[in-house]
Amino acid sequence: MSRIIYNLSGSPLSRSFLKTARSLECYFAVLFIYFEVMFHMLITGKYGENLFLKMAFGVFFGFVIGTAVSTIGKLTGKITGLAITVLITVFYCAHIVYYGVFATHLSVTGSIGFTNQAMDFTDVILKEIKHDWWKLLLFIIPVLVYIFVIWKHSEFKRHRALGYVVNLGSAAVFYIAIIFVLRISSNDIYSPYKLIQNYQSVDMSVRKLGVVETLFVEFTHHNKNGEVSFENELTSLSSGNGQDVETVISTEDKTEKATTEIVENDNKNSSTEEVTTEALVKEKVVDRSPNVLDIDFDKLIAEEKDENIKAIHNYVKNVTPTNKNEYTGMFEGYNLIFVVAEGFDGYLIDQQRTPTLYQMAHSGFYFKNFYTPLWYGSTIGGEFANLTGLMPNNGGYLSMNKCGENGNDMLFTPAQQLLKKGYAVRGYHDNDYTYYDRNISHPNMGYTWKGVGNGLEAEKYEDGTELWPQSDVKLINDTFDEYSGREPFHTYYLTVSGHVMYNFGGNAMADKHRDIVENLQYSDETKAYIACQYELELAMKTLVQKLENEGIADNTLIVLVADHVPYDNKNVVDELAGSTLGDTFEWYKNTLIIWSASMKEQVVVNKYCSSLDILPTVSNLMGLPYDSRMIVGQDILSDSPALVMFNDRSFITDSVMYDANTGEVMKITVAEVSDDYVESIKQVVSNKFNLAQSIVDYNYYAVIDQAVYGNSVNELDDSDNMPLKKKDKSAEDDSKVSNYKDAGDESAKSADKTDTDKSAKSTDKTGGDEAVKSDDNTGSDESTKSVDEDSENESANSADNKNSDAVIKSSDKDLDEIYKKLNGTTNNDKKDNNNFGKMLNSNKEEDWFKKITKTDDDVDNSLEKIIEKRKNGGN
Known part of the structure; x- marks a missing residue:
């Protein structure tokens, strides 16, 4: 046998094969194949799902890199090859750790500029490395192979000029062939070809194209606004199952007026039922006209020269608006306090442990099917969705920061809408006021912004070090008097007490309330989570008491919602939920609080809804003029069909739950659901994602602002906190400080x-x-x-x-x-x-x-x- 192998190895064909196998082109091609396969299996746990396509892209990039390294020379080439191998290894390891922490894939271009803030997550990153050490070891193996095998046995020789031409030409033909096959093989709206043509989502791209091709596509599309295009929607979003709203009248009111219970087309397909008595007051006449602004789109389209803006006009013009309803203007003229709570999860609410949160969640509007999708950028992405009704971009850039840097017109944020009504508008954060460049983005949304470093003082230990995380109770106490006497007011709070990590060694808020959770039958991590979120409970209790003391609780609307679910702590959510949620939709289920002390009746809402729907819902409740056609979210209390969208393009409607990762469709109604219906909703969802991105990319609201109000909000004076052009950062910071002095x-x-x-x-x-x-x-x-x-x-x-x-x-x-x-x-x-x-x-x-x-x-x-x-x- 050995003699046969020896004879074969001496043949010209075998020598050529061995020479090719020892080449750097072959080595790097195999390296990328190995990394793509390992990454795919570790993330998805199964074959298929475009695995061969990912391998093909790996071959292409490996061949190109190997050819480039071969031009350097023997010794320098060896060193360069090792350096590139280490760099690629670190790149894939970073992807593994990032996905483990944030449950979303890493966008390199989206992370540029914020790498210094990764130090704030050092403990979380180290925890993830410890947890996934064996995965990381699999990616380190190639480095060892390079040192002990490739360094000694590979060919580190320069090719002839013709050899380089042949190599690069072959690589180009190979890549073009891949693209051609992808183009003719699928017309799906999320096909690999369309993802390459129009980069939409880092998660979808990694899942379908692989890590290295996603990086390439990201950089080719970086800082480029794609051509605006929308899919032809096959059918209306409505599936025949409308809104499901149940009005529950409080016990004390039942003795004086008729008991009314209304259930409209619930998901079990029950019939509409209305029970009345003679004591029931005549039903009031309800304005059910569309929530739109007076816009002549035909005129705008005729006068518009930019084809992309014109495409947005055409799409928005044909969107079905949501209608006003019996809740329109219910809180008109009220003060508004909008709280985005760090890492808040509704499963922790308990009548005994968190009585204030429980009362607010159950005695106001009670949303039984509310979801908090995990958007790219975690907190900053969640903020953007909550305050704009638009989903943030999924990779490439952070939508909130891009709007701030470019001075985009943020026409429909609560701040901008209420400024028009003469409200005093302020925003507060009990962390660094410049974190994620909020000192630029939040004034651009209309807020006079204040945090630690420009007016708020951090709480410190005796040795002078700052507590982490800071106290939300202190945030309320330090700021309440600044706005409480300036009605009408709108105040935005971004809390921090619920921040990771959840332990009793490094979390100041968990340590502070350890005695509250000491005897609970949970793991230490879950106890620590409940303990630090108890600070939010006390903060809300303090806020409500202060409002009552000032006599303005009955004239103040409080909205509280999470920025994101506890993304790195699924085990905590499982414990609180009492079951293993896994990667199902239930992991994103949460609590939305919309409450005022003036509410005497609980309103139970069964309609599926999400964080995208908060802005239009609150706008309608406060009777604010807005255009529902150009906000992706929708008024939850309107008669519009339900639509919950997730970052990976999964969705929930009145009829189905669709998992974009698996392609699984789960019916939630007894009615028949056709394949065409699912495909049509996929197109609706795709268009809504495109609309949100186009609004940011092309500053679309500035065009609408000009058409409706005669000027762009951001054309106002610099001191109005709404810049049109990117302002000098230091000068802006100084102006924010002076506002409070x-x-x-x-x-x-x-x-x-x-x-x-x-x-x-x-x-x-x-x-x-x-x-x-x-x-x-x-x-x-x-x-x-x-x-x-x-x-x-x-x-x-x-x-x-x-x-x-x-x-x-x-x-x-x-x-x-x-x-x-x-x-x-x-x-x-x-x-x-x-x-x-x-x-x-x-x-x-x-x-x-x-x-x-x-x-x-x-x-x-x-x-x-x-x-x-x-x-x-x-x-």
């Missing part, structure tokens, strides 16, 4: 304490509840209107006191004369004075007003500028 805040406190608080308390007690009852039961707008007028008067009076003392430094008589001069009326005219008061009540306008008002001679000119901006639709 001016005299306006101090005067607001004193003025509010003497006037606004007293009138707010009396108004809330006498009019707030009556307005809600009237709106809900009789359809009358009279009580709501009177409350709005009273609250507007309060804002005006507060604004007059504040600005006369601290801003203009003029007497009330002088202010009245100035206003009379500009408007032909007096300060006693309620209608005009309300608008004027709201205008001056906005903190950002106060700061701007102070900057441009230098002397008494400038007052007339300054007020003219403010009022002119209002007339033009500015903020």
Whole structure:
């Protein structure tokens, strides 16, 4: 046998084969095949799923890299080859660890610029390395093979010039052949060919193309806005199963008015049922017109020169809008506190352990099928979805940061909508205010942004080191007085107490509340999770108590939602849920809190919904004008069919749950579901993802803002916190600090304490509840209107006191004369004075007003500028 092998090895053919096998081209091709196969098997655990395609791309890139290394020379080539092998190994290991932590694949271009913040996850990364050490060892093996085998036996020789031409030409032909086969083999909207042509998702790309091809596609599309295109939708989203809303009237109300229970087309296909008595008040007339803005799309399309913007116009024009409903304007004129809670999971809510969260979740709107998809970028991605109703880009860039850096018009964020209504708008975070460049992105959304480093002080141990994570209770206590006396207000809180890691050694909040969970029958990690989230419970308890003490709880709407599920702690969620959830949709099931102390009835909503739906739902509840056609999420309380979308293009409708990873379709209705229906929803979902990305890429809201309001919000003055162009970072930071050091805040406190608080308390007690009852039961707008007028008067009076003392430094008589001069009326005219008061009540306008008002001679000119901006639709 040995002689036969010896003779064969001496033949020209075998010598050529052995020479090729020992070449660097062959080595790197085999290396990539090995890495792609290992990565695929470790992530998916099965063959198939485009495995051979991934191997083919590995051969191509390995051949090209091997050819390049062979041009260097023997010794230098050996060293370079080793360095590249180590680099590729680190690259794949980083993918394994990243996926293990965040349950999503690594986007290299999306992570550039934020690598320094990886140090904040050192403990989490080390934990994952310890957990997946054997996986990482599999990727380190090739380095050892290179050192002990390739270094000694491979050919490190330069080729002739013709050899390089043949090598690279063959590689190019091979790659083109792959693309050609992919193009003719599938027309699926998520086919490998379409992913290469129009990069959409790092998760989908890695799953279908492999790691190395995804990297190549990422860089070829980096900083390029793709051509806008939408799939032809085969059918309407509706499947015949409509909204499922159940109204549950509280016990005390049943003695005075009729008990009504309404179930509309639930997922068990039960019939609509309505039970009434003679005591039931006549049903009010409900405005069910579409929630849209007055936009002439035909005119916009005719005048638009950019084909991409025109494509968006054509798509949005034909989207079916959601309709107004019985809940429209339920909280009109209310203050809004929007809380995004770090790592919050609804499974932890318990009536005994977290009574405040339990009450808020069960006595307001109770969403039984709410989901928090895990978006790219974890917290920053979750924030973007919560505040914009758009899904963030899945790799390539972070949508929130791109909008901030480019100064995109963020027309429909709660901040921008409420600024138009004269609200005082602020945002707070009990961590570094520059983290993920929020000092750029959040002012761009309309918030006067404040965190640790520009106004908030971090809590420290005796030795001077900062607690990690920081206290959410301290966040509420440090900030409440800054906005509570400035009604109407909108405050955004991004909490941090629930941050990983969950242990009793390095988590300050878990240590703080260890005694609360000591005797629970859970693992230490789950106990630590509950303990640190207990700080959120206390924060909400503190917030509600402060609102009640100020007499404004009944006139304040609180929204609380997670940024993401505990992505690195599935075992914790399993323990809290009482079952193994695995990778099912139930792992993303969560709690959405929309609650006000004025609510006397619980509203149970069975409709499937997600974090994308929060913005339009809150906008509708507050009676804010918005266009439902150009927001991906939808008003949960409308009659629109349900649609929950996940990062990997999986979805849930009224009829099915579709898993894009496996292709599995699970029916959740007794009605028949056709294959065409699933395919049509896939197209609907694809279009919605394309719309969200196109809105960001092409700053589409700026076009709409110009068409509706006559100007872009971001064209306003720099001090309005809404930049159109990317501003100097240091200058912006300084301006944010100064916003909290001016005299306006101090005067607001004193003025509010003497006037606004007293009138707010009396108004809330006498009019707030009556307005809600009237709106809900009789359809009358009279009580709501009177409350709005009273609250507007309060804002005006507060604004007059504040600005006369601290801003203009003029007497009330002088202010009245100035206003009379500009408007032909007096300060006693309620209608005009309300608008004027709201205008001056906005903190950002106060700061701007102070900057441009230098002397008494400038007052007339300054007020003219403010009022002119209002007339033009500015903020």
